[in-house]
Amino acid sequence: MKKYIGKQSVRFGNPPTVLEAAAIVGPKEGEGPLRDFYDVVSPDVLFGMDSWEKAESEMVRQSAELAAKKAGLHMEDIRYMLAGDLLSHNSGTNFGMRTFGRPFFGLYGACSAMGEGMGLGAMLLDGGYAEYVSVSASSHFCGAEKTFRFPLELGTQRPPTASWTVTGCGTAVLAAQGKGPYITSATTGAIVDMGITDANNMGAAMAPAAADVLINHFKDLNIGPDYYDMVITGDLGFIGRDLLLVLMDEAGYDLHKNLDDCGLLIYDRVTQDVHAGGSGCGCSAAVFASRLLAMLRKKEINRLLFVPTGALHSVASVQQGETMPAIAHAVAIENK
Amino acid sequence: MKKYIGKQSVRFGNPPTVLEAAAIVGPKEGEGPLRDFYDVVSPDVLFGMDSWEKAESEMVRQSAELAAKKAGLHMEDIRYMLAGDLLSHNSGTNFGMRTFGRPFFGLYGACSAMGEGMGLGAMLLDGGYAEYVSVSASSHFCGAEKTFRFPLELGTQRPPTASWTVTGCGTAVLAAQGKGPYITSATTGAIVDMGITDANNMGAAMAPAAADVLINHFKDLNIGPDYYDMVITGDLGFIGRDLLLVLMDEAGYDLHKNLDDCGLLIYDRVTQDVHAGGSGCGCSAAVFASRLLAMLRKKEINRLLFVPTGALHSVASVQQGETMPAIAHAVAIENK
Numbered sequence: 001m002k003k004y005i006g007k008q009s010v011r012f013g014n015p016p017t018v019l020e021a022a023a024i025v026g027p028k029e030g031e032g033p034l035r036d037f038y039d040v041v042s043p044d045v046l047f048g049m050d051s052w053e054k055a056e057s058e059m060v061r062q063s064a065e066l067a068a069k070k071a072g073l074h075m076e077d078i079r080y081m082l083a084g085d086l087l088s089h090n091s092g093t094n095f096g097m098r099t100f101g102r103p104f105f106g107l108y109g110a111c112s113a114m115g116e117g118m119g120l121g122a123m124l125l126d127g128g129y130a131e132y133v134s135v136s137a138s139s140h141f142c143g144a145e146k147t148f149r150f151p152l153e154l155g156t157q158r159p160p161t162a163s164w165t166v167t168g169c170g171t172a173v174l175a176a177q178g179k180g181p182y183i184t185s186a187t188t189g190a191i192v193d194m195g196i197t198d199a200n201n202m203g204a205a206m207a208p209a210a211a212d213v214l215i216n217h218f219k220d221l222n223i224g225p226d227y228y229d230m231v232i233t234g235d236l237g238f239i240g241r242d243l244l245l246v247l248m249d250e251a252g253y254d255l256h257k258n259l260d261d262c263g264l265l266i267y268d269r270v271t272q273d274v275h276a277g278g279s280g281c282g283c284s285a286a287v288f289a290s291r292l293l294a295m296l297r298k299k300e301i302n303r304l305l306f307v308p309t310g311a312l313h314s315v316a317s318v319q320q321g322e323t324m325p326a327i328a329h330a331v332a333i334e335n336k
Numbered sequence: 337m338k339k340y341i342g343k344q345s346v347r348f349g350n351p352p353t354v355l356e357a358a359a360i361v362g363p364k365e366g367e368g369p370l371r372d373f374y375d376v377v378s379p380d381v382l383f384g385m386d387s388w389e390k391a392e393s394e395m396v397r398q399s400a401e402l403a404a405k406k407a408g409l410h411m412e413d414i415r416y417m418l419a420g421d422l423l424s425h426n427s428g429t430n431f432g433m434r435t436f437g438r439p440f441f442g443l444y445g446a447c448s449a450m451g452e453g454m455g456l457g458a459m460l461l462d463g464g465y466a467e468y469v470s471v472s473a474s475s476h477f478c479g480a481e482k483t484f485r486f487p488l489e490l491g492t493q494r495p496p497t498a499s500w501t502v503t504g505c506g507t508a509v510l511a512a513q514g515k516g517p518y519i520t521s522a523t524t525g526a527i528v529d530m531g532i533t534d535a536n537n538m539g540a541a542m543a544p545a546a547a548d549v550l551i552n553h554f555k556d557l558n559i560g561p562d563y564y565d566m567v568i569t570g571d572l573g574f575i576g577r578d579l580l581l582v583l584m585d586e587a588g589y590d591l592h593k594n595l596d597d598c599g600l601l602i603y604d605r606v607t608q609d610v611h612a613g614g615s616g617c618g619c620s621a622a623v624f625a626s627r628l629l630a631m632l633r634k635k636e637i638n639r640l641l642f643v644p645t646g647a648l649h650s651v652a653s654v655q656q657g658e659t660m661p662a663i664a665h666a667v668a669i670e671n672k
Contacts, residue, residue, distance in 0.1 A: 003464040004415060008439040010465055053652050079340060080524060088424040088483075090444040091650035094527065098648075098661040103344040103524035105452060106648075106663075108426040108444040116441060120456065127463025128339040129346055147424075188416060188439035191430065312434075312442075314427035316389050325434040327442075 003126070006220025008213075009187040016125040017178025018296075018333060019132070020071035021289035024063045026141070026167030029286070032267045037290035038168075039066055045142065045167060053091055056140040059169045060085070060096025064136050067171035067289070071132075075100050078173070079130030082121050084113030085138045085281050086165070087147055092138050096169075111206075111235050112189065112310030113137040114285040115329030118172060119186035122331070125176040132176070137308075138169035139280030148199070148315060161201040163237045163279035166266060170285030172293075181296040181304075185332040187217040191312065193325040199311075199318045202326075203240025203276055206309040209326035210236060211247035213307065217330045218253060225255045229301035232292065233328070234284035234308035235263035237277030262287035262308075284308040302335040339462070342556025344549075345523040352461040353514025354632075354669060355468070356407035357625035360399045362477070362503030365622070368603045373626035374504075375402055381478065381503060388478040389427055395505045396421070396432025396474045403470060403507035403625070411436050414509070415466030418457050420449030421474045421617050422501070423483055428474050432505075447542075447571050448525065448646030449473040450621040451665030454508060455522035458667070461512040468512070473644075474505035475616030484535070484651060497537040499573045499615035502602060506621030508629075517632040517640075521668040523553040527648065529661040535647075535654045538662075539576025539612055542645040545662035546572060547583035549643060553666045554589060561591045565637035568628065569664070570620035570644035571599035573613030598623035598644075620644040638671040 004010050023038045030041030040062065047055040047062075060083065068075055081100065084107035085092035097104055109116040117135035124130045142152055144165035150156040174183065192212050196205040210233050218224060225231060225248075236244055241261045248255045262284040263277035288306060295301045309328040317324075340346050359374045366377030376398065383391040383398075396419065404411055417436065420443035421428035433440055445452040453471035460466045478488055480501035486492040510519065528548050532541040546569050554560060561567060561584075572580055577597045584591045598620040599613035624642060631637045645664040653660075 001464045004466060008415075051652075051656050053650075053656065054658075079344075084444065086425075087650065088652065089422075089446065089648070089650035091648075091653050094648040094650075094661055095653065095658065098527040098529045101526045104527055104663060105456060105524065106444040108420065108442040110425065120441060123460060123463060123465050127459060127465065128337045129459050129463065130340060188441065190437045191434040191440055193434045312425070312427075312430040314389075314423065314425035314430075316387075316424065317427050317431065320387050320389065322390075322431065325430055327440060 008216050009185055009220035011185045012122060012126040014126050015182035015184045016122045017175045018181050019173045019175040019178050020067055021172045021293050022063050022067035022070055023170045023286040023289035024059050025286055029166060029168050032272060034266055034291050037294055052140055052143040053087060056092035056138055056143050057095035060092055060136055060138045063169040063171040064134055067134060067173045071173040073132060075102060078102050078132050078134050080105060080124055080133045082107055082117040083136040084108050086144050109327060110310030110312050111279060111281050112308045112327050112329050113281045115308035115331055118331045119188055119329050121174050122183040122186055125174055132173060134171055134173050136169060136171040137281035137285035139165050139282035141165045141167045144280060158275055159200045160275050161239055163202060163263060163276045164274035165280035166278045166283040168282035168286035170289030172289055181333050181335050183331060184334045185221060187213055187330040189213040189327045189329045191325045191327050193323050195323045197323050199313055202311040203237040204243060205311045205324035206236055206326040207240040207243035210244050210307055210309050210328040213328045213330050215251050225253050228258060228303045228305045230258050230260060231255055231305040232260045232262060235279035236261045236309055237263045239276050296335060304333045306331045306333060344552050345521055345556035347521045348458060348462040350462050351518035351520045352458045353511045354517050355509045355511040355514050356403055357508045357629050358399050358403035358406055359506045359622040359625035360395050361622055365502060365504050368608060370602055370627050373630055388476055389423060392428035392474055392476040392479050393431035396428055396472055399505040399507040400470055400472050403509045407509040409468060411438060414438050414468050414470050416441060416460055416469045418443055418453040419472040420444050422480050445663060446646030446648050447615060447617050448644045448663050448665050449617045451644035451667055454667045455524055455665050457510050458519040458522055461510055470507055470509050472505060472507040473617035473621035475501050475618035477501045477503045480616060494611060495536045496611050497575055499538060499599060499612045500610035501616035502614045502619040504618035504622035506625030508625055517669050517671050519667060520670045521557060523549055523666040525549040525663045525665045527661045527663050529659050531659045533659050535649055538647040539573040540579060541647045541660040542572055542662040543576040543579035543583060546580050546643055546645050546664040549664045549666045551587050561589050564594060564639045564641045566594050566596060567591055567641040568596045568598060571615035572597045572645055573599045575612050632671060640669045642667045642669060
């Protein structure tokens with residue numbers, strides 16, 4: 001049976017349920033506006049480990065384990081684990097997941113990983129390939145700075161366009177059957193590269209990818225932005241969000257009333273100096289697994305379009321003067 | 337409808353077809369035993385570009401484009417592109433795929449990427465989410481050495497257990513309908529870490545992961561190794577292959593007659609000095625897209641179990657003394 005619609009979307013015949021979720025974050029995130037919604041706030045940015053990379057893996061492990069436990073499941077009930085992160089060769093994820101012995105799909109979508117995983121995971125459930133899957137995405141400020149930018153010890157000044165990589169991991173357990181909220185549709189993004197070369201301005205690189213997937217989502221499903229109570233991007237930050245509004249205005253879609261960004265929710269702009277906003281795979285994942293799922297459950301919102309955004313550059317590509325490709329994936333989650 | 341069986345396998349109700357494939361390799365691979373089976377052998381390891389990373393991306397781009405063309409499809413017919421590579425942050429893949437504008441799932445499974453992609457791709461087709469998908473995996477010797485080991489300019493001596501990363505990209509175009517060969521089942525691997533710390537002995541790290549997925553495949557489908565005309569791992573090389581035979585013997589499965597390894601087929605051990613054998617995401621992908629698909633089409637074999645293998649370490653994990661997790665995915669491809 002054909003389940004795809006339009007250019008790049010899928011509408012689920014048996015919409016999978018977001019059964020449970022867990023969000024584990026670092027101390028800075030724990031001081032932010034969403035502090036009351038996380039499952040665990042670690043007082044220690046190393047999570048008891050002796051390196052940032054191991055800290056991220058420990059965060060991934062704890063988050064995946066906790067999400068399954070909250071869902072009342074044993075790890076053996078999870079048919080597939082899908083996950084990705086920002087470290088070179090997905091090492092936060094691979095080392096975090098290695099003890100579980102579950103069938104594993106490693107993803108790389110940079111900070112779009114949570115959207116990639118939730119879209120794929122929902123297809124695996126709706127398609128009859130699993131009863132339960134878990135989807136995780138993580139990032140660690142220190143590991144990301146070390147990987148992509150400068151040694152932290154240098155204290156390099158960050159430009160105002162730079163974002164702050166979230167130290168956090170969010171895991172969602174999705175189920176083929178359940179009481180909702182339901183994943184009703186998904187639009188898989190294409191890579192968009194508008195020629196941005198400034199790796200300290202990821203919002204500008206990602207905004208066109210977000211616009212592309214949003215426009216195709218609305219066209220494919222024949223709906224407008226007002227269908228959703230909230231459309232939330234992953235980590236565009238202030239600059240990327242403003243650019244996205246301009247791009248969407250130009251395309252004839254008014255998102256001024258209901259567009260938000262996980263990177264803007266996770267830190268307080270006044271008291272926490274994060275420049276353009278939060279970013280990282282863990283940003284959208286942790287915000288979804290805490291505040292957004294809570295909003296859906298409390299019916300503060302009933303229709304959410306979750307759009308994690310990723311910049312697909314690498315250290316080598318930036319050093320070689322390459323432009324920054326980006327991608328975004330849209331996942332619709334609804335009550336009823 | 338439930339399509340999963342046993343612990344970690346899927347049997348396809350509507351087995352997808354391997355419609356076409358394309359293999360593009362570098363000059364060293366073009367001198368190897370499979371030289372007559374590749375679509376393109378580049379005389380230039382840079383593929384006309386000015387960096388190894390850009391060379392890999394160009395190889396990915398050409399391979400994906402050629403596979404679609406050979407299948408008689410336009411790129412717009414490809415519903416999803418799934419792909420992965422070995423460079424940090426999948427940059428070979430991300431930059432290679434950025435011009436196509438197709439919905440894209442980036443994968444990271446190290447050298448198991450082709451198995452991960454073909455398994456997922458087959459689920460997307462069988463599940464009704466696409467008519468056509470393409471799956472690519474690539475690696476580049478120079479890029480991989482630069483990323484994981486030493487600057488090539490140092491001329492560092494390689495130990496006998498080391499493998500030679502294949503410069504190549506293989507793309508398979510899979511279709512929901514077709515005349516076969518068919519993807520009949522898939523077993524998604526779990527991460528296995530047996531404590532190997534020598535990053536120059538990836539065969540030893542990966543053999544237990546291959547054994548694990550093979551044993552679960554045979555159990556889940558209630559078949560033995562003799563069901564297949566050929567069981568072929570991705571890049572275990574001589575050492576890993578011997579270890580796998582021992583592990584399978586111990587588990588009561590005799591693979592002595594029909595086990596082979598893509599890393600052993602791709603280079604001539606006598607005339608091409610590659611030590612333990614070929615490796616890299618491009619190894620299993622290019623061998624599948626050339627020799628293996630030809631064998632299936634000519635009915636030299638009718639039942640193939642394709643088992644790409646990946647070592648999930650990173651540079652940082654090795655430097656921090658971590659052990660090497662590994663993973664393997666099994667995809668059954670059959671005529672009739």
